[in-house]
Amino acid sequence: MRNFLNSILLLIAGLVYFSCGSSTTEQTFDSSKLTRVPREDVDKIVEAFIMAEDSSTIEIPAGFYEMNTQLILDNKTAVKIRGAGMDQTVLSFRNLKSGGEGVRIVGNNISITDLSIEDAPGDGIKAQHTDGLTFRRINVTWTNGDKSKNGTYAIYPVQCKNVVIDECIASHSKDAGIYVGQSENIVVKNSLAFGNVAGIEIENCDNAEVFGNTARNNSGGILVFNLPGLPKSDGKGTKIYDNDIIDNNHENFATPMGEDPNGNTVTMVPPGSGVILLAAKEVEIYGNRILRNKTSGVSIASYQITGFPAEAPNWSPYTSDIFLHDNKYERNWYRFPDFSRELGKLVLVYNAYGFGKTQDIIYDGIWDENISVTINSNPMRICIQEPDIENLRFTRFFLLDGEKNIDAFKDYQLFQNCKVAVKTDITGLAGL
Numbered sequence: 001m002r003n004f005l006n007s008i009l010l011l012i013a014g015l016v017y018f019s020c021g022s023s024t025t026e027q028t029f030d031s032s033k034l035t036r037v038p039r040e041d042v043d044k045i046v047e048a049f050i051m052a053e054d055s056s057t058i059e060i061p062a063g064f065y066e067m068n069t070q071l072i073l074d075n076k077t078a079v080k081i082r083g084a085g086m087d088q089t090v091l092s093f094r095n096l097k098s099g100g101e102g103v104r105i106v107g108n109n110i111s112i113t114d115l116s117i118e119d120a121p122g123d124g125i126k127a128q129h130t131d132g133l134t135f136r137r138i139n140v141t142w143t144n145g146d147k148s149k150n151g152t153y154a155i156y157p158v159q160c161k162n163v164v165i166d167e168c169i170a171s172h173s174k175d176a177g178i179y180v181g182q183s184e185n186i187v188v189k190n191s192l193a194f195g196n197v198a199g200i201e202i203e204n205c206d207n208a209e210v211f212g213n214t215a216r217n218n219s220g221g222i223l224v225f226n227l228p229g230l231p232k233s234d235g236k237g238t239k240i241y242d243n244d245i246i247d248n249n250h251e252n253f254a255t256p257m258g259e260d261p262n263g264n265t266v267t268m269v270p271p272g273s274g275v276i277l278l279a280a281k282e283v284e285i286y287g288n289r290i291l292r293n294k295t296s297g298v299s300i301a302s303y304q305i306t307g308f309p310a311e312a313p314n315w316s317p318y319t320s321d322i323f324l325h326d327n328k329y330e331r332n333w334y335r336f337p338d339f340s341r342e343l344g345k346l347v348l349v350y351n352a353y354g355f356g357k358t359q360d361i362i363y364d365g366i367w368d369e370n371i372s373v374t375i376n377s378n379p380m381r382i383c384i385q386e387p388d389i390e391n392l393r394f395t396r397f398f399l400l401d402g403e404k405n406i407d408a409f410k411d412y413q414l415f416q417n418c419k420v421a422v423k424t425d426i427t428g429l430a431g432l
Contacts, residue, residue: 023147023251024195024217028139028169029087029116034064046071052079060115062088067102068095076107083115086139086169094119101126108132119143124154131161134432139169147172147253153179154196159231164432166190174254175266176201177218180208182232187429188213197254197266198223205235207424214244219252220273221245221293224280227265228303228312236281237424245274246291249332252341268306270295270344272337277319279303284323284422291328294335295344296359298324300382302366305343305399318368318380323420325385329360329392352395352408360392364399376414383418
């Protein structure tokens with residue numbers, strides 16, 4: 001009996017060791033060697049934002065700028081903000097005593113290029129109600145050791161139109177590194193997100209394309225969410241292709257944001273998640289390298305799995321019209337799935353391949369019973385056309401009879417021989 005108990009204890013200890021999320025304080029650039037800019041020159045940059053006129057350019061020369069106030073560009077048109085390079089122009093908001101964001105933008109046809117933003121108390125750079133927005137070669141990060149004190153979003157356009165995020169770097173956000181919310185016509189390309197809870201997140205958006213990016217060492221690599229109760233309800237039409245979604249096994253250090261359930265959603269992301277779809281609509285995922293994410297490569301889930309209220313006007317909790325095809329998968333063979341979050345525990349314990357097995361694709365199997373009484377007709381139109389599907393680990397869960405009667409199936413055949421057309425129109429944006 002004692003030997004048996006010792007074996008169980010060793011198994012639990014090993015499980016804890018191999019399934020724990022990693023952590024990183026990696027920085028892309030070392031700003032400590034940059035020349036500190038005199039206070040009078042810092043003040044000139046603050047004044048330039050306040051006094052900016054339409055169609056003007058704000059040049060920010062090389063140096064380390066210790067900011068003691070936000071930089072706000074309010075209701076301007078066709079303004080260009082230009083630094084000397086991500087490794088040359090650094091705006092540090094470590095000493096900011098008031099305000100949330102480091103940089104805040106409202107306007108039209110605004111571009112920001114070639115600079116870094118460090119240690120904002122809230123979001124790194126936020127744009128709202130802006131039509132025509134380009135972030136290019138922007139690095140946003142936090143240099144604190146305690147990551148729970150970092151800002152929420154690094155790059156944060158919300159309620160915007162015609163957004164391009166290109167060659168940017170976002171790291172160490174306690175929510176999402178690159179987050180685009182309640183917006184339409186979006187391109188996120190050629191960018192890097194690492195060390196965040198969520199690397200790249202598209203939330204309640206229409207018409208987005210995410211391609212050519214690397215999402216590594218986050219808790220979750222790329223997320224497409226539709227949350228209830230927001231000014232813009234169900235988003236649809238997202239393409240995720242030609243991305244490297246690798247080693248997203250970072251610990252989840254998100255903290256709840258108030259009592260609103262939506263503010264807690266990212267806290268539920270299990271470390272080891274490559275792609276997560278939550279109440280997502282019309283999403284095509286193809287041509288990606290989805291490698292060594294210890295819990296699951298792609299998770300297809302409806303909002304009910306969160307346990308939060310799943311009713312709101314003009315919004316559906318179900319994930320539907322998903323086309324998953326021609327991706328490359330590689331499992332992290334030496335690490336267990338996460339067990340610190342409920343979705344991770346579901347994979348760890350109940351997957352269809354045995355305890356502790358990482359999954360390539362999971363589907364929570366929750367469907368709208370007003371459409372069909374069974375899932376056999378594939379009522380939510382989940383279409384999977386992976387060429388090597390018979391050698392992948394696919395699990396569909398059955399959760400409708402409660403947590404004491406969870407079942408799991410390998411029946412990927414139910415979701416083959418179909419195709420969903422996902423249309424996006426980013427004409428004029430992809431080439432910017």
